[in-house]
Amino acid sequence: MQPFIYQAPTSVGEAVALLADPACRARPFAGGTDLLVQMRRGLFAPEMLVDVKRIPELNRIDFDLVEGLTIGAAVPCAWLCDHPAVRQHYAGLIDAVSIIGGTAIQWRATLGGNLCNAAPSGDSIPALIVLGATAMLAGPHGARTVPVADFCIAPGKTVLRPGELLISLHVPSPATRTGARYLRFIPRGEMDIAVAGAGAWLALSNDHATITDARIALSAVAPTPLWVKAAGEALIGKPPTAEAFVEAAKIAQEAARPISDVRGTAAQRRHLVGVLTRRALRGALQRAKGEACHD
Amino acid sequence: MTSKTLVSATINGEPVEFLCEPHQSLLECLRNVLGLTGTKEGCNDGNCGACSVLLDGQLVNSCLVLGVEIEGRAVTTVEGLADWRGLHPIQQAFLEADGFQCGFCTPGILIATKALLDRKPNPTEAEIRTWLSGNLCRCTGYDKIVRAVQAAARHLNVAGQEVNE
Ligand SMILES: Cc1cc2nc3c(=O)[nH]c(=O)nc-3n(C[C@H](O)[C@H](O)[C@H](O)COP(=O)(O)OP(=O)(O)OC[C@H]3O[C@@H](n4cnc5c(N)ncnc54)[C@H](O)[C@@H]3O)c2cc1C
Ligand code: FES
Ligand code: FES
Numbered sequence A: 001m002q003p004f005i006y007q008a009p010t011s012v013g014e015a016v017a018l019l020a021d022p023a024c025r026a027r028p029f030a031g032g033t034d035l036l037v038q039m040r041r042g043l044f045a046p047e048m049l050v051d052v053k054r055i056p057e058l059n060r061i062d063f064d065l066v067e068g069l070t071i072g073a074a075v076p077c078a079w080l081c082d083h084p085a086v087r088q089h090y091a092g093l094i095d096a097v098s099i100i101g102g103t104a105i106q107w108r109a110t111l112g113g114n115l116c117n118a119a120p121s122g123d124s125i126p127a128l129i130v131l132g133a134t135a136m137l138a139g140p141h142g143a144r145t146v147p148v149a150d151f152c153i154a155p156g157k158t159v160l161r162p163g164e165l166l167i168s169l170h171v172p173s174p175a176t177r178t179g180a181r182y183l184r185f186i187p188r189g190e191m192d193i194a195v196a197g198a199g200a201w202l203a204l205s206n207d208h209a210t211i212t213d214a215r216i217a218l219s220a221v222a223p224t225p226l227w228v229k230a231a232g233e234a235l236i237g238k239p240p241t242a243e244a245f246v247e248a249a250k251i252a253q254e255a256a257r258p259i260s261d262v263r264g265t266a267a268q269r270r271h272l273v274g275v276l277t278r279r280a281l282r283g284a285l286q287r288a289k290g291e292a293c294h295d
Numbered sequence B: 001m002t003s004k005t006l007v008s009a010t011i012n013g014e015p016v017e018f019l020c021e022p023h024q025s026l027l028e029c030l031r032n033v034l035g036l037t038g039t040k041e042g043c044n045d046g047n048c049g050a051c052s053v054l055l056d057g058q059l060v061n062s063c064l065v066l067g068v069e070i071e072g073r074a075v076t077t078v079e080g081l082a083d084w085r086g087l088h089p090i091q092q093a094f095l096e097a098d099g100f101q102c103g104f105c106t107p108g109i110l111i112a113t114k115a116l117l118d119r120k121p122n123p124t125e126a127e128i129r130t131w132l133s134g135n136l137c138r139c140t141g142y143d144k145i146v147r148a149v150q151a152a153a154r155h156l157n158v159a160g161q162e163v164n165e
Helices: A012-020 A035-040 A077-082 A084-089 A091-097 A111-117 A124-130 A229-233 A242-255 A266-288 B026-033 B089-096 B106-119 B125-134 B143-164
Strands: A005-007 A026-029 A048-051 A061-064 A068-072 A134-139 A142-147 A152-154 A165-171 A178-185 A196-204 A211-219 B005-011 B014-020 B052-055 B058-061 B074-076
Touching: A012 A026, A012 A048, A012 A134, A012 A165, A061 A084, A068 A084, A077 A084, A077 A091, A084 A091, A091 A124, A091 A178, A091 A196, A091 A266, A111 A124, A111 A165, A124 A178, A124 A196, A124 A211, A178 A266, A196 A266, A211 A229, A211 A242, A211 A266, A229 A242, A242 A266, B014 B026, B026 B052, B052 B106, B058 B106, B089 B106, B089 B143, B106 B125, B106 B143, B125 B143
Parallel strands: A005 A048, A026 A048, B005 B074
Antiparallel strands: A061 A068, A068 A165, A134 A142, A134 A165, A178 A196, A196 A211, B005 B014, B052 B058, B052 B074
C-alpha cells in the first residue's frame, strides 16, 4: 500500500475541511473493508485517509417511533444486528446487514461504507431503497439530503461531490401493516458476494386484503443497485396473492440488465431475479401481517 | 514518506508503545514491529481469518485495521490466551480434539472461538459454523474444529460452575 497521512477528526466540520482541501487528495475511511483492499490492489492512492469513526454524529443510532431511524454512516453492521429496536422494526434491513461478510467483517463494515462504495452487489442498498431511506450529506457548501435510490450512479460512483461526507441514513418510521425482506443468492452459505439479490417492501390495507403501496429493488443485476418502480406500482390496488407476485417478479426480470461474469451468467441472474423477488415479496407480506418470516 | 506515529495501546493486558507508519496494518505492526508472530497472514484482504484478533473484545481481521487506529485501545492476540496456569481451556480443547493439522488457521480460529464463547457460552453447531465462516481451514474439513469448540464450551461452562460454587 502507498504511504498516506492518517487523520481522525472529531467533528464533521474538521472532516469536511480535510476532505475539501485541494492541496491533498483525501478519502473518508470507515471500516476499511472495501477501501484498504482496493488500495492494496492499487485502485486508489489517496494522500490522506480521514477516519470517520471518531465523529459523534456518524457513530450513533437514533430510533423513535415517530421520527424513524437515523443511522450514523460509520455504524458497523454488528451494532445494527445487536440493536433491539432495529431488530424489531426493521427486519428487512437486518436481513441485509447481517449477511455482509462474516463475524469479523461485521464489526468493521459500516452501512455508510457499503453505500458509498456503490458496488452493484452492495447488499444494504436495495434494502435501504425499498424502505424509502434518505442519505444526509455535509460538504464545503452545506448540507443536503439525497434519496438512497438516487445515490449510486455507476459502479463505484456516487452523487458525492468533492469534499462531501455521508453523515447518516434516515429510514422512515415503521408504519403498521408494512413489511420488508431482502434476499440474495450466493453459492456458499456465508462470506460471498451476491450473484443476485432482491429487496421488497409492502403496505397493506386495514383488512390485509389489498396492497396499498409496494417497492422492489435489486442488487448485482445492473451497473447500480436498481429500483424497479414499475414492479412495485403493478402491485398497488391488488390483493397480495401469488399471482400478483409472479406478475411483479416478471417486471423485475425485464428491468434487470445483468452481465455474465465469474459469479454467474446473465441468464442465471435473470432467473434468480424472478425467484428472489417472489420470495422477498412473500416474506414482506408475512411481516406486514405481523407473522414471522421463515422463507 | 510519511513520518512515524507513536501508538500507545494495551496488548494482551500489557501497556505497549510502538512506532508505525499510517499505512501499516495492525497485522504488520503485531508481527513485524512487536514480534508477536502468533497472528498469521493468509490473504491480507479480509477473507481467510488467519489474522483474527480481538479489538476491545470484538473480533476483527487485523489485516483490515490500521496500526494507528489502536491508539488507546485493547488488543488480544493468540499469545494472550495462555497464562501462568497453562494453556487456555480453548487451546486445551483444540489439542485434545485434534482441532488442527498444519496449524496455520489455528491462532485465528482460537481467537474467533474466544469471541464466540465470551458472547454465547452454549452455541449450537449451526451457530458455531456460521460464526467461523470467516475463518478458512485448508486441512481439517472443519468437523474437528466444530467438535473442539463444543468441547471448549463444555470445559469453560464446567470451570465457570466450579468458580461459582
Ligand atoms: C471478506 C469480505 C466480505 C464482504 N462481504 C460483503 C457482502 O456480503 N455484501 C456486501 O455488500 N459487501 C461485502 N463486503 C464489502 C464491504 O465489507 C462492505 O461494502 C462494507 O459495508 C464497506 O464498509 P466499510 O466501512 O468497510 O467502508 P470503507 O472501506 O471504509 O469505505 C468504502 C468506501 O466508502 C467511502 N466512505 C466510507 N465512509 C464514508 C462517508 N461517511 N462519507 C463518504 N464516503 C465514505 C470510502 O472512501 C470508500 O470509498 C465484503 C468485504 C470483505 C473484505
Ligand atoms: S490475512 Fe486477514 S483475513 Fe486473511
Ligand atoms: S489446520 Fe491447516 S489450515 Fe487449518
